[in-house]
Amino acid sequence: MTTLSELAIGRTGIVENIDLPNEIQHHLMHMGFVPEARVVVVRRAPAGDPTVFGIDGFEIALRRDTARYIRVRELNEK
Amino acid sequence: MSDCCGTETIEIRAEPRVPGKIRTVALVGPPNSGKSTLFNRLTGLRQKVANYPGVTVEQHVGKLAGIGRSDLILIDLPGIYSLDSYSEDARVAVDVLHGQMPGTPAPDAVLLVLDSLHLRRQLMLAAPVLSLGLPTLVLLNMSDLMEARGGEVDTLALAQELGVPVAKISASRGTGLDAITHFLNRKAEPVAAVSTRIELPVMGNARSYRQWATGISTRTKYKAPLSSEWTQRLDRLLLHRIAGPLIFLAVVFAVFQVVFTIGQPLSDGFGAILNRAGDLIGLLIGHNWVESLLIDGVWRGVASVLVFLPQILLLFLFIGVLEDSGYLARAALIADRMMRSIGLNGKAFIPLLSAYACAVPAIMATRTIENKRDRFATILVTPFMTCSARLPIYMLMIAAFIPNKPVIGDLLGLRALVMVSLYLLGFLAALGTARLLKSSILKASSAPFILELPQYRMPTLRSLGLRLYDRGRVFTKQAGTVILCVMIGLWFLSHVPFHSTLPESVIGRVGQWIEPVIRPLGFNWKIGIGLLTSVVAREVIVGTLGTLYGADPATQSLGLQAALRHDLTLGGAMALVVFFAFAMQCTSTLAIVRRETNSWKWPALQFTYMGILAYLAALATNQIILHFIH
Structure with missing residues (x-):
C-alpha cells in the first residue's frame, strides 16, 4: 500500500481510503475518489506540484500535501 | 464573469405551488456540464444576474424565451457535485430546490444537465436530485461529441432506470431542445408515483451513489467515449515544464499588447466621433449657458469616459476567450506554486487575472475558493490589480507628460514602459498585501487545492457576444x-x-x-x-x-x-x-x-x-x- 503522492507519472492506483477532514473527504469522494476507483497519474504542473490525476475520464489537480492522505494500491500493469 | 446589472425586470412571483402546473423550472448540473451554455441558449438576452440574499452565490434567472415559453422562469443553480454542503454553492442549491430560499419561488420542475462524456460520474448527482421528487427531465449534454468519439448510451433504458424522461442534447449547437418543450408542455405528473418506482441509493453516501451510478451505466450499456486527443496534446504543451510557463507569460503579454495597439486607435476614432457629435449639437443649440452646460459640462465629461469602451470590451473579450476555452484552469495550475508562496491558492489567480478587466466580477469569481480566509484575502487584494477604469487616467497622464522615446529599439517605448511599471506596481502591492494578510489577521492552515481541469472547448461566439x-x-x-x-x-x-x-x-x-x-x-x-x-x-x-x-x-x-x-x-x-x-x-x-x-x-x-x-x-x-x- 502506498499513497497517491508517491505514484510515478503514468502509473495507476486503486483508491483504498482517504484520511482527510470529513468535509474535504466527502468533496473528494463526490469528485470520484471513492474506494475501488482507478486513478491515473497524468502529469505534474510545471513547478512539479500540484499533480493532475485522471479519474473516470476527468482530470483533477491536487497538491502533494492532499494526495499523500489518499491511500492507494498500485496496479502492476504495463 | 458576469455582473449584477441586468436592466430587464424579471418578476418572480412567490405564489404557492399548484400541482400539475409549471411556472418555475430549476436548471441543475455538475460544474463543467455545459449548464451555463444551455441557460444562455434557453433564455437568450432575457436574463438577470443577482445574488441570493445573505450569501455570495450568484443567482441567474431568465425567461425561457429561447424555446418560446416566456411565461416560464428558469433558475440556473450553481454547478454542484452533490447536495452535500461542502460549499456555499451546494447549500444554496439545496435551499432553492427545497423552496427554502427567500425571494425565490420553489421550482415546479427540474432540468438536470449531465455531461454525457463522463456519464458514469455525473450520474452520481442524479440520485440526490431525483430523490427530491420533483418532475425532472434528464438532459445528456454534449451527446454529439460523445457519439462522434464512439460513445453510446441507451436513453430509453436510462429513462426506465431513473423513472424520468431522458433526452440527448447539445447545448452549444442547440440540438435536441424540443425535448424540453415537450417536457414542459406536458402536465407535471403527480410526484409521489415517480419516486416509488425506482430504487435510490442510501442518501448522503458517496460510495453508494457511486455503486448506483456504475450499476445504471452498465445496465444502460453506457460506453464512455474516447478521451479528447486534443486536450491531451494541448496539455502536453501548455503544461510543459518549460514551454508551459513561457506560453503563459506570452499569453498575458499578448493580451495587453493587443488591447493597447488595436484598442488605442479604436478608442481614438470613437473619441473623435463623440467630439464631432458634441460640436454639431453645440452648433444647433447656439452659444449660451445651455450649450455650456450640455456640451462643456456634460457631453465632454461623459465622452471622455465613454471613449474607453472599445479597449475595455477588447480586454473582456480576451478574458472571456481564456475562460471559456478552459485555459484559465491551466493558468491556475501553473500559478499555484507562486500563489502558495504568498499564502494563497492557485484558484485565487483566476479572479486576480480577471481583475485586470474589472474588480467587481473578479470578486464574485472568488467564490470558487472554498476556504473562507483565503477567499477574504483574495477579495481584499483584488482591487490592487490594474482594472480597466484606471486606463483613462493612466493614458491621459502618460500621453501628456511622457515623451514617446524608444527604450529598447522599437520593442519597448518609454510610454509603454511607464504603463507596464504601473501594472507591475499594482500586482506587487497585491502580492505584498496578501502576504501581510495571510501572516496576520487572515492566518490559517493551508486549505487543499482541488481543481477540475475541464476539456478544452472552442469558445462560442454566442457566449462571448453575451x-x-x-x-x-x-x-x-x-x-x-x-x-x-x-x-x-x-x-x-x-x-x-x-x-x-x-x-x-x-x-x-x-x-x-x-x-x-x-x-x-x-x-x-x-x-x-x-x-x-x-x-x-x-x-x-x-x-x-x-x-x-x-x-x-x-x-x-x-x-x-x-x-x-x-x-x-x-x-x-x-x-x-x-x-x-x-x-x-x-x-x-x-x-x-x-x-x-x-x-x-x-x-x-x-x-x-x-x-x-x-x-x-x-x-x-x-x-x-x-x-x-x-
Missing part, C-alpha cells in the same frame, strides 16, 4: 447615470455663485480648502476635486478634469493634455498615476466587497489601507522626482 453585451451595457449605463450626474453637479458647483470666476466658485473654494493636504504630492486644487469625485469611480477623474479645465478661461482654449502640462509638474503627474494605482476609488467594488464578506468592516479596512498606501506612495513619487530628476 459577455460583451453585458459589459458594454454596464459601462455605458454607468457613464449615462453616475458619471452624468457627477458632471452636471460639478458644472453647477463650478458656476455658482453666478458670474464668479472658477477659483471663486463653490468647487474652487472646496478645492482650495483641501489643497494644503495634497500640495506635498504635487497636486493642485483641480486635481484635488478630481480625487474627491473619483471616489465614485476611477474614470470620473478624467471627466472632472475635462469639465474643470474647460470651465477655466485660462485653459479653455487648450486641449486637456496641454492644459495639464501647463498646470502640473512631472512629479505631480506621476504621483497622480501612482495614487490611482493604489487607491480604492470605486463605490461598486466597495459595495460588492460588503456583499461578499457580509460586513462593512472589510470594505472600510480596504478603503483606509489602500488610501493611506496611495497617499504615501504618491508623496514618495513626487519627492523623488522633485529632488533627483529636476
Whole structure:
C-alpha cells in the first residue's frame, strides 16, 4: 500500500481510503475518489506540484500535501 | 464573469405551488456540464444576474424565451457535485430546490444537465436530485461529441432506470431542445408515483451513489467515449515544464499588447466621433449657458469616459476567450506554486487575472475558493490589480507628460514602459498585501487545492457576444447615470455663485480648502476635486478634469493634455498615476466587497489601507522626482 503522492507519472492506483477532514473527504469522494476507483497519474504542473490525476475520464489537480492522505494500491500493469 | 446589472425586470412571483402546473423550472448540473451554455441558449438576452440574499452565490434567472415559453422562469443553480454542503454553492442549491430560499419561488420542475462524456460520474448527482421528487427531465449534454468519439448510451433504458424522461442534447449547437418543450408542455405528473418506482441509493453516501451510478451505466450499456486527443496534446504543451510557463507569460503579454495597439486607435476614432457629435449639437443649440452646460459640462465629461469602451470590451473579450476555452484552469495550475508562496491558492489567480478587466466580477469569481480566509484575502487584494477604469487616467497622464522615446529599439517605448511599471506596481502591492494578510489577521492552515481541469472547448461566439453585451451595457449605463450626474453637479458647483470666476466658485473654494493636504504630492486644487469625485469611480477623474479645465478661461482654449502640462509638474503627474494605482476609488467594488464578506468592516479596512498606501506612495513619487530628476 502506498499513497497517491508517491505514484510515478503514468502509473495507476486503486483508491483504498482517504484520511482527510470529513468535509474535504466527502468533496473528494463526490469528485470520484471513492474506494475501488482507478486513478491515473497524468502529469505534474510545471513547478512539479500540484499533480493532475485522471479519474473516470476527468482530470483533477491536487497538491502533494492532499494526495499523500489518499491511500492507494498500485496496479502492476504495463 | 458576469455582473449584477441586468436592466430587464424579471418578476418572480412567490405564489404557492399548484400541482400539475409549471411556472418555475430549476436548471441543475455538475460544474463543467455545459449548464451555463444551455441557460444562455434557453433564455437568450432575457436574463438577470443577482445574488441570493445573505450569501455570495450568484443567482441567474431568465425567461425561457429561447424555446418560446416566456411565461416560464428558469433558475440556473450553481454547478454542484452533490447536495452535500461542502460549499456555499451546494447549500444554496439545496435551499432553492427545497423552496427554502427567500425571494425565490420553489421550482415546479427540474432540468438536470449531465455531461454525457463522463456519464458514469455525473450520474452520481442524479440520485440526490431525483430523490427530491420533483418532475425532472434528464438532459445528456454534449451527446454529439460523445457519439462522434464512439460513445453510446441507451436513453430509453436510462429513462426506465431513473423513472424520468431522458433526452440527448447539445447545448452549444442547440440540438435536441424540443425535448424540453415537450417536457414542459406536458402536465407535471403527480410526484409521489415517480419516486416509488425506482430504487435510490442510501442518501448522503458517496460510495453508494457511486455503486448506483456504475450499476445504471452498465445496465444502460453506457460506453464512455474516447478521451479528447486534443486536450491531451494541448496539455502536453501548455503544461510543459518549460514551454508551459513561457506560453503563459506570452499569453498575458499578448493580451495587453493587443488591447493597447488595436484598442488605442479604436478608442481614438470613437473619441473623435463623440467630439464631432458634441460640436454639431453645440452648433444647433447656439452659444449660451445651455450649450455650456450640455456640451462643456456634460457631453465632454461623459465622452471622455465613454471613449474607453472599445479597449475595455477588447480586454473582456480576451478574458472571456481564456475562460471559456478552459485555459484559465491551466493558468491556475501553473500559478499555484507562486500563489502558495504568498499564502494563497492557485484558484485565487483566476479572479486576480480577471481583475485586470474589472474588480467587481473578479470578486464574485472568488467564490470558487472554498476556504473562507483565503477567499477574504483574495477579495481584499483584488482591487490592487490594474482594472480597466484606471486606463483613462493612466493614458491621459502618460500621453501628456511622457515623451514617446524608444527604450529598447522599437520593442519597448518609454510610454509603454511607464504603463507596464504601473501594472507591475499594482500586482506587487497585491502580492505584498496578501502576504501581510495571510501572516496576520487572515492566518490559517493551508486549505487543499482541488481543481477540475475541464476539456478544452472552442469558445462560442454566442457566449462571448453575451459577455460583451453585458459589459458594454454596464459601462455605458454607468457613464449615462453616475458619471452624468457627477458632471452636471460639478458644472453647477463650478458656476455658482453666478458670474464668479472658477477659483471663486463653490468647487474652487472646496478645492482650495483641501489643497494644503495634497500640495506635498504635487497636486493642485483641480486635481484635488478630481480625487474627491473619483471616489465614485476611477474614470470620473478624467471627466472632472475635462469639465474643470474647460470651465477655466485660462485653459479653455487648450486641449486637456496641454492644459495639464501647463498646470502640473512631472512629479505631480506621476504621483497622480501612482495614487490611482493604489487607491480604492470605486463605490461598486466597495459595495460588492460588503456583499461578499457580509460586513462593512472589510470594505472600510480596504478603503483606509489602500488610501493611506496611495497617499504615501504618491508623496514618495513626487519627492523623488522633485529632488533627483529636476
